[in-house]
Amino acid sequence: MNGRYAALLRGINVGGHKKVPMARLRTLLEGLGHGGVRTHLQSGNAVFTVDGGDGGDGGDEETLAAAIGSAIEKEFGFAVDVLVRDAAYLKAVADACPFPAADLEPKQLHVTYFSVPVDETRFASVDRAAFLPEDFHLGDRALYLYAPDGLGRSKLAVKLSTPALNRGMIATSRNWNTVTRLVEMTHD
Numbered sequence: 001m002n003g004r005y006a007a008l009l010r011g012i013n014v015g016g017h018k019k020v021p022m023a024r025l026r027t028l029l030e031g032l033g034h035g036g037v038r039t040h041l042q043s044g045n046a047v048f049t050v051d052g053g054d055g056g057d058g059g060d061e062e063t064l065a066a067a068i069g070s071a072i073e074k075e076f077g078f079a080v081d082v083l084v085r086d087a088a089y090l091k092a093v094a095d096a097c098p099f100p101a102a103d104l105e106p107k108q109l110h111v112t113y114f115s116v117p118v119d120e121t122r123f124a125s126v127d128r129a130a131f132l133p134e135d136f137h138l139g140d141r142a143l144y145l146y147a148p149d150g151l152g153r154s155k156l157a158v159k160l161s162t163p164a165l166n167r168g169m170i171a172t173s174r175n176w177n178t179v180t181r182l183v184e185m186t187h188d
Contacts, residue, residue, distance in 0.1 A: 003050055003086050004036070004047060004048070004049050004050075004086070004087040004186040005050060005064060005084050005086050006046065007046045007048065007068050007082055007083070008045060008083045008085070008113055008174070009045075009046075009072070009080050009081070010081040010172035012043070012044040013042045013043060018076075018078055018080060020072065020076060020080070022042060024075070026039055028068075028072065029046055029048050029068070031071070032067055032068065036048060036049040038185060040178065040181055040182065041178065044172075045174070047185045047186050061085060061086065062084075064084040065082040065084040069081070069082040081115075083115055083170055083172060085113065086186075087186035087187055089140070091183050091186075091187065093113075093140065093179070094180060094183050096140070097109070097111075098144055099137075099144060099146050104146070106175055106176040107150045107151070108147055108176075109145070109146055110144075110145045110151055110157075110174065110176065111142050111143070111145070111173065111174055111179050112142065112143040112145065112160070112172065112173040113171070113172055113173075114170070114171050115171070116141065116169045117140070117141055118138060118143070120138060122165060123165060126159060126160070126165075131155055134146060134148065134154055134156040135156075136160065145157060157173075
């Protein structure tokens with residue numbers, strides 16, 4: 001399978017922990033045979049092309065994520081959760097945003113990407129009214145979070161990131177600027 005993908009690394013380069021320089025990440029991805037490697041910001045966003053013309057499963061998101069995670073652990077000496085999503089998925093998530101993204105400041109809108117599908121029952125214990133005007137909606141392996149005062153002040157974001165709500169999956173968040181930039185980068 002051929003295609004353009006984004007790798008979303010969770011929890012790197014935060015507070016001086018799990019340092020992964022983007023130049024080394026690009027080299028690592030190229031070493032795995034990926035082409036057109038580009039990174040965005042220092043927070044673990046990379047896009048790349050997969051040429052699966054060998055008949056292998058080079059385009060399987062889980063296989064790609066596992067290979068990248070293993071390579072990072074070997075190169076840097078620590079484990080990093082990695083999600084890989086293809087260009088069509090990233091665009092579909094951006095297009096399906098239930099909030100009026102064009103009317104909001106990018107710091108007010110975030111997407112949390114999940115490694116598995118989730119449904120409303122996982123978040124049924126969240127008293128949404130208690131967090132207003134903050135709000136969230138679920139999408140395809142994604143959660144859209146509206147935080148009018150930004151993520152750093154969001155009480156709802158804290159609630160949604162508890163281990164009880166995220167058990168059994170990888171979850172990593174991106175602000176709206178990064179969401180749209182990854183769509184652009186995977187469609188270049």
